[in-house]
Amino acid sequence: MDNKFNKIAKIAAGALGLIGVIMLVRVMTADEEALATDIDIQSSVLDPFVSFTIMMLYLTTAIAVVFSIVNLVKHPAALKKSIISLVVLGVLFAIAYATASDAVVTGPNNTFIEGGEAGSTPKMVGALIKYTYILGVIGLATVVWGSVRSMMSNK
Numbered sequence: 279m280d281n282k283f284n285k286i287a288k289i290a291a292g293a294l295g296l297i298g299v300i301m302l303v304r305v306m307t308a309d310e311e312a313l314a315t316d317i318d319i320q321s322s323v324l325d326p327f328v329s330f331t332i333m334m335l336y337l338t339t340a341i342a343v344v345f346s347i348v349n350l351v352k353h354p355a356a357l358k359k360s361i362i363s364l365v366v367l368g369v370l371f372a373i374a375y376a377t378a379s380d381a382v383v384t385g386p387n388n389t390f391i392e393g394g395e396a397g398s399t400p401k402m403v404g405a406l407i408k409y410t411y412i413l414g415v416i417g418l419a420t421v422v423w424g425s426v427r428s429m430m431s432n433k
Contacts, residue, residue, distance in 0.1 A: 294334065297330065298330065298331075298334070301326060301327040301330055302327070304323050304327070305323055305324065305327050308323050370409065370412050370413070371405070371409050373412070374405045374406070374408035374409040374412055375401070375402075375405040375409075377405075377408060378401050378402075378404035378405035378407075378408055379400070379401065379404050380398065380400055380401035380404075381400065382400075
């Protein structure tokens with residue numbers, strides 16, 4: 279059964295890849311100026327390519343999520359680790375969100391930036407920036423710790 283599934287999956291992936299390449303070649307060979315200005319060319323060349331790309335994104339995302347969930351259900355120890363990791367990430371995001379500012383966004387001369395009103399959007403942006411910093415520092419510390427530990431174990 280697995281062997282048949284693998285063959286079918288390879289053929290389907292190859293066919294979808296070939297369709298994508300054909301659509302990409304159509305976009306690449308279209309006249310750039312006409313593509314930018316002519317609605318008919320856009321709807322016959324670009325629209326199908328964009329729709330196919332979005333469909334492939336949704337399909338691959340769904341497949342990845344389904345296989346991940348199936349794998350987690352089959353291996354309860356991995357499920358426990360995943361839940362713990364998600365909780366830790368949630369706590370780190372909560373810390374970043376709690377420390378983020380929701381003040382009005384100003385420019386370099388303390389001038390008000392249009393669209394930079396105080397509220398939830400600047401707070402979320404600030405929280406995501408701080409979250410990125412937190413995860414970056416943790417990643418860097420992990421790399422440094424691993425290097426130091428491997429140097430110590432070699433002696």
